[in-house]
Amino acid sequence: MKKPRLALFVGVICISIFPILVKLSLTSGLISAFYRMLFSFLLLLPYVLFKKQFALPSVKIGLLAALCGVIFGSDVAVWNIAIQESTATQASLLTNLSPVWVGFISLFFLKDKPKTNFWIGTTVAVFGMVLLVGFSMFKNLDFDLAFNFAVLSGMLYAVYMLLSKHILNYINVTTFMLISLGASSVYLGVLNFALNEAFFGFSTDAWLVLLAQAVICQLLAWLLISYATQHMRATRVSVSLLGQGVLASVLAWLLLDETITIQMCIGGFILLWGIRITFYNNQILAKNWLKKRKSKALFITRE
Numbered sequence: 001m002k003k004p005r006l007a008l009f010v011g012v013i014c015i016s017i018f019p020i021l022v023k024l025s026l027t028s029g030l031i032s033a034f035y036r037m038l039f040s041f042l043l044l045l046p047y048v049l050f051k052k053q054f055a056l057p058s059v060k061i062g063l064l065a066a067l068c069g070v071i072f073g074s075d076v077a078v079w080n081i082a083i084q085e086s087t088a089t090q091a092s093l094l095t096n097l098s099p100v101w102v103g104f105i106s107l108f109f110l111k112d113k114p115k116t117n118f119w120i121g122t123t124v125a126v127f128g129m130v131l132l133v134g135f136s137m138f139k140n141l142d143f144d145l146a147f148n149f150a151v152l153s154g155m156l157y158a159v160y161m162l163l164s165k166h167i168l169n170y171i172n173v174t175t176f177m178l179i180s181l182g183a184s185s186v187y188l189g190v191l192n193f194a195l196n197e198a199f200f201g202f203s204t205d206a207w208l209v210l211l212a213q214a215v216i217c218q219l220l221a222w223l224l225i226s227y228a229t230q231h232m233r234a235t236r237v238s239v240s241l242l243g244q245g246v247l248a249s250v251l252a253w254l255l256l257d258e259t260i261t262i263q264m265c266i267g268g269f270i271l272l273w274g275i276r277i278t279f280y281n282n283q284i285l286a287k288n289w290l291k292k293r294k295s296k297a298l299f300i301t302r303e
Contacts (some may be wrong), residue, residue, distance in 0.1 A: 008228035014221035021213055024082045026206035029080030030188070030199045032213065037073055037184035039214030044178055053174040061170045062179060068164050069183030075156035077188060082150035117277055125274025131267030161229065168230040177223060 022032060048054045057065065167176055193198065202210075 004230075005270055007224040008232070011221045011224035011228065012281040014216050016222070018213065018217040021209050021217070022080050024209060025084050026209050027202055028085050028197055030077050030192050030195065031199065032080050032210065033073060033077040034185070034188040034192050034197075036076060036217030036218050037069075037181055037188055039211060040218040040285050041178070041181040041185050043214065043219055044181060045175070046298040048174050048178050053172065054178060055172060055175050057171045057175060061167060063180040064163065064167050064178050065171065066183035068160060068167060069180030070187045071156055071160045071163065072180060072183035073188045075153050075160060076184075077191070078156070079153040084154060085149075103302040119182040121274045121277030123274070124270060124277060128267045128274055131263060131270060164226065165229050168226065173226045173230060174224060177219075177226060181218075185298075270290070 022029065027035075056062075164176065164180075
């Protein structure tokens with residue numbers, strides 16, 4: 001069980017830099033999402049073919065994987081716009097409420113219901129996220145396009161996590177990634193073309209940022225996260241991804257000279273603690289409770 005957790009940890013690190021790259025606004029949010037998917041697909045394709053990692057799925061699973069690509073492409077596109085139109089912090093806060101949506105969808109529509117520790121951990125983690133960005137942030141929340149897109153991004157993200165979890169029971173990670181990335185590329189390409197977005201004419205820095213998004217934030221990150229999703233609960237993975245808020249704040253401090261306050265440090269600690277709570281299972285909690293009860297009983301007997 002250690003390998004999936006390690007993969008998830010490294011994956012979270014890889015996606016933490018994404019809000020900073022998008023906030024540079026070297027390209028539009030939509031075209032940034034398109035090239036993130038396209039470059040990832042083009043880089044993954046030769047590896048999958050050379051290593052013979054592609055296993056042809058059934059029509060149903062193949063279509064679901066393609067649908068996953070469309071959903072995830074939409075998620076990245078609307079999140080990019082939310083970041084560029086507001087702040088990376090506000091967009092990240094609203095998008096990272098996706099564990100709540102994952103929990104509610106699982107509660108009402110799936111057999112695998114969230115455990116008690118998930119709800120406790122999620123509550124603690126969300127509180128930590130709010131403390132991390134500051135309570136005053138809510139005073140400035142405007143229900144504009146950016147706000148709505150950030151909320152929509154969280155919902156799309158939740159659907160993607162649950163659907164991909166189901167699909168990965170039937171196909172391997174590389175096959176899933178290749179199909180979903182291909183579908184995302186086509187979908188976002190058509191969308192950008194329909195909206196008359198410019199596909200070329202960017203600066204060298206812009207192309208480097210687009211390539212970094214594809215290699216680090218998409219290809220490497222989601223190969224690792226998809227592997228973790230395949231071996232762990234989707235609810236647990238979704239809550240763990242909240243950790244990117246802490247890492248993004250540290251990177252913003254290092255790269256953009258943003259200030260890190262004591263409140264942010266406390267919020268980050270609480271957020272990570274909430275994530276840790278979701279990793280406890282009921283059996284471990286029960287054993288610990290029984291140990292405490294036995295120790296207490298032994299102490300009373302000796303008295």
